[in-house]
Amino acid sequence: MVRVRIAPSPTGIPHIGNTRTALFNYLFAKHNQGKFILRIEDTDQKRIVPGAKEAIVEILTWLGLFPDEQYTQSERLSLYKEHAELLIKKAIAYKKDGAVWVRVNTGAAIAWDDAIGNKKIQFNSNDIEDFVVLKSDGFPTYHLASVVDDHLTEISHVIRGQEWISSTPKHLFLYESFGWKPPIFAHLPVILGPDKAKLSKRHGAKSVLDYRDEGYLKEALLNFMVILGWSPGGDKEIMSMDEMAQLFDLKNVNTANPIFDIGKLQWLNGVYIRQLGIDELSEKIKNKNEKLKRINEKIFKKLVELAQSRMKTLNEFDELVAPIVEEPKVVLSQNEKELARKLNVGFSSIVHWESNAIFTTIKKVMQEAQVRMPVMYRIMTGKESGLPLPQVLEIIGKEKVLERLQKLL
RNA sequence: GGCCCCAUCGUCUAGAGGCCCAGGACAGCGGGUUUUCAGCCCGUUAACAUCGGUUCGAAUCCGAUUGGGGUCACCA
Numbered sequence: 001m002v003r004v005r006i007a008p009s010p011t012g013i014p015h016i017g018n019t020r021t022a023l024f025n026y027l028f029a030k031h032n033q034g035k036f037i038l039r040i041e042d043t044d045q046k047r048i049v050p051g052a053k054e055a056i057v058e059i060l061t062w063l064g065l066f067p068d069e070q071y072t073q074s075e076r077l078s079l080y081k082e083h084a085e086l087l088i089k090k091a092i093a094y095k096k097d098g099a100v101w102v103r104v105n106t107g108a109a110i111a112w113d114d115a116i117g118n119k120k121i122q123f124n125s126n127d128i129e130d131f132v133v134l135k136s137d138g139f140p141t142y143h144l145a146s147v148v149d150d151h152l153t154e155i156s157h158v159i160r161g162q163e164w165i166s167s168t169p170k171h172l173f174l175y176e177s178f179g180w181k182p183p184i185f186a187h188l189p190v191i192l193g194p195d196k197a198k199l200s201k202r203h204g205a206k207s208v209l210d211y212r213d214e215g216y217l218k219e220a221l222l223n224f225m226v227i228l229g230w231s232p233g234g235d236k237e238i239m240s241m242d243e244m245a246q247l248f249d250l251k252n253v254n255t256a257n258p259i260f261d262i263g264k265l266q267w268l269n270g271v272y273i274r275q276l277g278i279d280e281l282s283e284k285i286k287n288k289n290e291k292l293k294r295i296n297e298k299i300f301k302k303l304v305e306l307a308q309s310r311m312k313t314l315n316e317f318d319e320l321v322a323p324i325v326e327e328p329k330v331v332l333s334q335n336e337k338e339l340a341r342k343l344n345v346g347f348s349s350i351v352h353w354e355s356n357a358i359f360t361t362i363k364k365v366m367q368e369a370q371v372r373m374p375v376m377y378r379i380m381t382g383k384e385s386g387l388p389l390p391q392v393l394e395i396i397g398k399e400k401v402l403e404r405l406q407k408l409l
Numbered sequence: 410g411g412c413c414c415c416a417u418c419g420u421c422u423a424g425a426g427g428c429c430c431a432g433g434a435c436a437g438c439g440g441g442u443u444u445u446c447a448g449c450c451c452g453u454u455a456a457c458a459u460c461g462g463u464u465c466g467a468a469u470c471c472g473a474u475u476g477g478g479g480u481c482a483c484c485a
Binding site for chain 2: 097122136145162189233320
């Protein structure tokens, strides 16, 4: 029975790195009809950040990574204490300054077969220093708590970041000391920033909640994270969660550290936005911006249709629609004023105000003055590009359009 | 620095000895469609870190070098 776990500590809001580890664990569990377990590692009281635990759950919920079981280490303190005492009894651990330390046997090599890259990793136990298992405040350290919990909850595979490789010998030593069979370890390469340094706040280390708030779709984020360091082989890269779970295998997780590339995420987000139906997309956009709920439903959908292929994130809708929702600030040159005057005359004579007629007028003015569309855009919206102009003007309405032109002259 | 991990286009990757003078995707560049910008379609630039082995044959196996990363807490 496959049982995996993620073990976040509530000391911050999960970023792409942590979350990708969660995803890989989840996919591995689903692929093998196993269990996906969430364990909150709140054993460092000083570093706990209020709200972090809630954020972890919120992110997992948003992404659909629902845990089958959940544990919290601060509720299991007696368990760790018991086991620390057991180690003392076995003369493997000793007390010093109120803490319980473990001395690793010297002499023997400590090795395991890592599931990533399918290779053997070996340490010399002489290189491993004594370490604390129970702190003087009575809380366990990660080393003790995770080993005890992984064993007690029958974790079969520990899939975690590569930063844990150097403490794995300690864990293995603990397993051996307790007489327990260790799980299979799989150490995932860490995600690097564009500067090839560890992911920092400036780029990908933003909280996953930030990406959601910026208008990224969970499907895009999930797809992005899964192809960062994993490939099903061949050319496939757009996948639904079900496909990922079906295809996922630790065997083809890459051994090298991938670099976070926001451009690919943006592209993927665009792909998923374009895949959405208009109703669904409208709903998502409205949920992000209350103000938009005031716009007439029919017009709103029309705007969504026009904007769909032009958005990389949901939030970009606001900017695309700005020239319609609010009066743009435009200052025109003499030449542009002349064109505005011509547009004014042309538009005034349109009886049935709709995009085709509007466009005919715009084209006429452009032809006469030998100018191109960006000029027209600037006059009407203050920007040189945007949603299709005739449609935009149709939506704004004849009266309002003429009013705007009036002011420009 | 010690220990450990890693190394294919700028980026994500395919590739598990001959199918590879290395394929796909993003980005870039060029063109087409056109109502600007997108989108869509077509084309294009660009990589096996280096040096030694092994082999009839190496991106693929081995070693060294170089480079990058991780870790060295009563943090996880």
